[in-house]
Amino acid sequence: MRSTSRHRCDAGHNRPFRPVAGWPAAALAVLLVAACGSGKPSLEITQAPSSVTVTTTTIGTLGQILTSGGHSLYVFPPDHRAAVLCDSACQGTWPPLTVTSGGRVAAGSGADSAKLGTIARPGASDRVVTYDGWPLYRYAGDVDPGTANGQGLTLNGGPWYVMRPSGQPVVLNEQGQP
Amino acid sequence: MTEGSSENPPAGEPAQLGTRVSRRTLITAGAVGAGAALGAGAAVGISALTSSPTPAATIPPSEDLMVDHGILKRILLSYREVSRQVTAGDPVPVAPTAAAAALIQTYIESYHEALEEAYVFPRLEQAGRLTGLVRTLLIQHDRGRHLTAGITELTADGVRTAVARVALTRRLDAFVRMYEPHEAWEDTVVFPAFREVTPDRVFTELGERFADEQRTLFGTGAVGHILEQVAAIEAALGIGDLNAFTPSAL
Numbered sequence: 251m252r253s254t255s256r257h258r259c260d261a262g263h264n265r266p267f268r269p270v271a272g273w274p275a276a277a278l279a280v281l282l283v284a285a286c287g288s289g290k291p292s293l294e295i296t297q298a299p300s301s302v303t304v305t306t307t308t309i310g311t312l313g314q315i316l317t318s319g320g321h322s323l324y325v326f327p328p329d330h331r332a333a334v335l336c337d338s339a340c341q342g343t344w345p346p347l348t349v350t351s352g353g354r355v356a357a358g359s360g361a362d363s364a365k366l367g368t369i370a371r372p373g374a375s376d377r378v379v380t381y382d383g384w385p386l387y388r389y390a391g392d393v394d395p396g397t398a399n400g401q402g403l404t405l406n407g408g409p410w411y412v413m414r415p416s417g418q419p420v421v422l423n424e425q426g427q428p
Numbered sequence: 429m430t431e432g433s434s435e436n437p438p439a440g441e442p443a444q445l446g447t448r449v450s451r452r453t454l455i456t457a458g459a460v461g462a463g464a465a466l467g468a469g470a471a472v473g474i475s476a477l478t479s480s481p482t483p484a485a486t487i488p489p490s491e492d493l494m495v496d497h498g499i500l501k502r503i504l505l506s507y508r509e510v511s512r513q514v515t516a517g518d519p520v521p522v523a524p525t526a527a528a529a530a531l532i533q534t535y536i537e538s539y540h541e542a543l544e545e546a547y548v549f550p551r552l553e554q555a556g557r558l559t560g561l562v563r564t565l566l567i568q569h570d571r572g573r574h575l576t577a578g579i580t581e582l583t584a585d586g587v588r589t590a591v592a593r594v595a596l597t598r599r600l601d602a603f604v605r606m607y608e609p610h611e612a613w614e615d616t617v618v619f620p621a622f623r624e625v626t627p628d629r630v631f632t633e634l635g636e637r638f639a640d641e642q643r644t645l646f647g648t649g650a651v652g653h654i655l656e657q658v659a660a661i662e663a664a665l666g667i668g669d670l671n672a673f674t675p676s677a678l
Binding site: 393 | 630
């Protein structure tokens with residue numbers, strides 16, 4: 251176990267099978283961003299990789315969605331393509347897909363490299379990978395590759411959706427179909 | 429869990445966005461918003477948690493999580509009572525059921541389980557301890573969230589049909605059946621192992637972190653306010669008197 255003394259506000263990002271969700275955007279912004287900034291030493295035990303690949307996988311009835319390392323990637327609408335609002339414990343359930351500052355972010359099969367980017371993570375030196383501006387997260391409940399159990403869950407202040415290679419979140423209808 | 433003076437808005441008052449979203453506000457909006465008719469102030473035995481004018485010493489993180497489990501256990505008792513009443517053909521207590529599910533979602537699933545997934549499980553995995561059990565617990569967290577979503581959806585529709593009544597009791601029963609052993613295993617196996625693999629200094633820091641996150645998310649006096657809501661749900665279901673659980677001499 252490693253606990254650094256650096257001042258960062260995050261938890262458990264980039265753990266193998268972990269990822270988090272949300273309420274009204276404004277409430278979440280306060281709720282989640284405020285959680286960071288305590289100035290307490292970091293209690294995270296993993297580090298961001300220097301290289302990340304975002305690709306696509308066809309999963310059940312959801313069709314083709316973005317994945318990384320076999321794990322489904324989610325977006326959190328309250329982020330509004332502008333910020334990483336899921337912070338602190340939220341990142342235990344929804345670990346952001348992170349990469350070291352200056353690290354490499356590549357597009358695998360089906361993903362559009364032009365839509366990839368990174369965004370600052372509050373209180374951290376690493377970066378969160380974005381797609382079409384949306385910060386990307388995984389879900390702790392996807393313990394096995396090839397699942398998307400977090401799709402449509404409302405948690406941690408808002409809904410969570412997987413994303414199409416086009417950059418569109420997958421919102422299901424009442425019949426549970428995309 | 430650090431407790432202090434209350435700074436809550438009146439019941440039903442909306443969150444003061446842009447300043448601070450207190451735990452009470454979230455619970456009011458998320459849980460009792462669905463069951464405001466339940467009323468408040470029916471809490472029993474919570475004065476010690478809400479009246480202390482000075483913050484208490486930081487509680488160890490495992491103890492903090494076990495207090496949350498006590499809250500969960502009381503909500504499980506409410507779920508069981510709802511299921512019993514519905515199965516017996518009584519009217520569905522929609523408002524208290526919805527309020528209980530909202531408490532589960534806002535407090536247990538969005539906060540308590542997030543703490544476990546952020547700070548407890550990763551340390552066990554890194555130490556190579558209880559990896560199979562942690563996997564099961566993560567799967568159960570996910571199943572629980574989906575059951576809660578179903579209960580919330582059914583109560584939002586009023587549970588008006590026989591099919592809906594059966595669907596509700598099935599979900600409530602499944603939730604209770606899963607979470608009773610889930611929290612028992614965490615209390616007796618997972619948290620002791622978590623303590624063993626966590627150095628003293630980090631363990632202390634985690635206690636402070638848990639308290640900070642709770643204050644940030646829910647405001648001060650959080651547990652006392654949660655218990656007020658739980659007690660209101662219990663009262664609405666007719667199980668608010670602990671003495672009623674005492675058997676007569678056999």
